[in-house]
Amino acid sequence: MRGFRLSHSRDTANLVADDGSFRIDDDICQLTRLQTEPFISNRKSIRNHWKVPVSTTSMLLAREANHFGRGRFSLADRSHVLGRYLPMDSPSHTERMYSEAYTSQFSIDGSLFIVGLKGSLIKIYNVEKGWKVQKDINARSLRWTITDTALSPDQRQLVNFNMIPLVYSSLTPIVHLVNVWSATTDSQANITVRLTEIHEALDFSGGDGEIFNTYSIKFSTDGRELVAGSSTNSIYVYDLEANKLSWRLRAHSDDVNTVSFADRTGQILFSGSDDNLCKVSSMTAFLQEWHSSTLNPYVHFSITSKMLLNFVFLVWDRRCFAATEKPAGVLEGHLEGITFIDSRGDGHYLISNGKDQTTKLWDIRKMSSTTKLSTRKTGFDYRWMEYPEQDRKLKHPYDQSVATYRGHSVLGTLIRCYFSPAHSTGQRYIYTGSFDNHVYIYDVVNGQTVARLEWHSEIIRDCSWHPYFPMLMSSSLDCFIARWEFPGNSPSPQLAKKRHRRRHAA
Numbered sequence: 001m002r003g004f005r006l007s008h009s010r011d012t013a014n015l016v017a018d019d020g021s022f023r024i025d026d027d028i029c030q031l032t033r034l035q036t037e038p039f040i041s042n043r044k045s046i047r048n049h050w051k052v053p054v055s056t057t058s059m060l061l062a063r064e065a066n067h068f069g070r071g072r073f074s075l076a077d078r079s080h081v082l083g084r085y086l087p088m089d090s091p092s093h094t095e096r097m098y099s100e101a102y103t104s105q106f107s108i109d110g111s112l113f114i115v116g117l118k119g120s121l122i123k124i125y126n127v128e129k130g131w132k133v134q135k136d137i138n139a140r141s142l143r144w145t146i147t148d149t150a151l152s153p154d155q156r157q158l159v160n161f162n163m164i165p166l167v168y169s170s171l172t173p174i175v176h177l178v179n180v181w182s183a184t185t186d187s188q189a190n191i192t193v194r195l196t197e198i199h200e201a202l203d204f205s206g207g208d209g210e211i212f213n214t215y216s217i218k219f220s221t222d223g224r225e226l227v228a229g230s231s232t233n234s235i236y237v238y239d240l241e242a243n244k245l246s247w248r249l250r251a252h253s254d255d256v257n258t259v260s261f262a263d264r265t266g267q268i269l270f271s272g273s274d275d276n277l278c279k280v281s282s283m284t285a286f287l288q289e290w291h292s293s294t295l296n297p298y299v300h301f302s303i304t305s306k307m308l309l310n311f312v313f314l315v316w317d318r319r320c321f322a323a324t325e326k327p328a329g330v331l332e333g334h335l336e337g338i339t340f341i342d343s344r345g346d347g348h349y350l351i352s353n354g355k356d357q358t359t360k361l362w363d364i365r366k367m368s369s370t371t372k373l374s375t376r377k378t379g380f381d382y383r384w385m386e387y388p389e390q391d392r393k394l395k396h397p398y399d400q401s402v403a404t405y406r407g408h409s410v411l412g413t414l415i416r417c418y419f420s421p422a423h424s425t426g427q428r429y430i431y432t433g434s435f436d437n438h439v440y441i442y443d444v445v446n447g448q449t450v451a452r453l454e455w456h457s458e459i460i461r462d463c464s465w466h467p468y469f470p471m472l473m474s475s476s477l478d479c480f481i482a483r484w485e486f487p488g489n490s491p492s493p494q495l496a497k498k499r500h501r502r503r504h505a506a
Contacts, residue, residue: 015335018395022447025363025402028349032444035426036079056081079426086429086441087465087472088451089487093131094480097123100145101475102413103462107151110467112180114166115475116146122168124180127466137178137187140199143171148217150226151180165200167226169214173205175228175238204228204236206245215414216258220266227269229256235271257414258340262364263347270350272338329367333360333399335391336382339414344427349402351430353410353417355382357392359432360401361444367400382411405442407449409435413461413477421467431472433460439474439484453484 038054059081063073073081103116106127112134113125122137139146149168165177177200178187187197204214213231220227225246226238233253239246252273262268336355343350350362380388387409408415417432420441429450431441439453439460458478465472470486 015394016397018393028402029445032428035076036083036428038077038080053084083425083428085470085486086451087470087484087486088453089485091455091482092485093483097479097481100477100479101481102145103149104473104475104481105464106466108153108467113473114149114151115481116149118145122146122149133185135185135187139168140176141172141174146170147215150217150219152223153219153221154223167217169217171213173203173210173212173214175202175204175214175217202238204238204245218260220261221264222266225266227259227261229259229271231255235259235269257338260341260343262343263345268347270341270343272341272352274337329369331362331367331400333396333401335396339410340416342418344419351417353415353432355410357387357410359405359417359430361403363402405430405447408432408440411435412459416462420465423468431463431465433463435459439463455482456480
């Protein structure tokens, strides 16, 4: 994430020219349309055989007259109606934070909103109670900034810790759990004289005292495990029920900036990194060492072979380690390091933000077992340099992505991207923060920019779309969070601020 090494790049002699046209795989195009457009029979019933979009009025009238035969909207019908009401008006509300806002997210049910700041503070808002502050958390053992936060997906209680947890990470191997629904609002765990509640410490070093930075942290969908990416080039998985590190995977040759579970099974992991000349080989020797070792309390894999790797995704299937003795596969296509990954949740599709200034859509069924493009180091460093204009016209000759989205800038910090909510939009859109202080919303099917949200005066590092309402929250390094909503009939406030720009190193 912040290492002193320069960013890695590619040998441009091996790259091919990019004509800039948008292309997308037919499978994801058809899947998206099935989830966001009315069925053919429904269109016929309202005398709109092929015209899309069907007007909201026509859809509501047909539902009330039971033309669909169900007395209600299907998921696709609902997404078709709600997906056109995008949160693209001027912010309806803004709030100044104590310092730069680095992370933000809604809970899965949309009842809570969490924002993590560069200082030691995390604020949790209760959305259902008029955005009342649910908890002000003063983080424990903080180093420089909050790097990530994650809320238990189903907000179920962890029996071992007797809490409904929020987990937060910093530039240390120690990740902390705090109870979201405890009675107190102020959580001052790191101030001894004002200690109000315990922040449980989880040691991702496995107790061996190794010091490293934790950049990304995620709950598994069943809430029983945490997966983390770190500066040791490794992926860690922590078993919350056993309260111990369950395994560690040395997956890359550089910082692991982002990790994610692929689906509800928790067996398939995605990881993205800054590495360039990574080496990949059989893991037989390391598996044998693990099975015979009595010293390591967790599974420890290392990747050390002679195959060149160029900014690829690694896909790990824990069910297949013993049988295949190697990762499930790789996905290459980015020309620079990967800053963030978001899974679609179906075990097939994911998106990534890359320092080559693109968001890419991937299908893991198209992954390969090896990489094909050799690499070299160049002087580009995304933290304080502009991306070379001539490189924007290049593409990976073996690009395995199914679509590429362009327009935003991934510079200065690890900017994040996401699929829009399944309930209200059928995941029809992709949205991302940007170095140019905007939030970009892209149409998955045609690649067009359907909205560009402008108000902030600094980099937007993170943003989050409410799972049910046309509402989006953006968090920026200008120390503001902003709430964007569908304009409706109310007048939009006129907001203006002095605009300036500076680079940040995280």
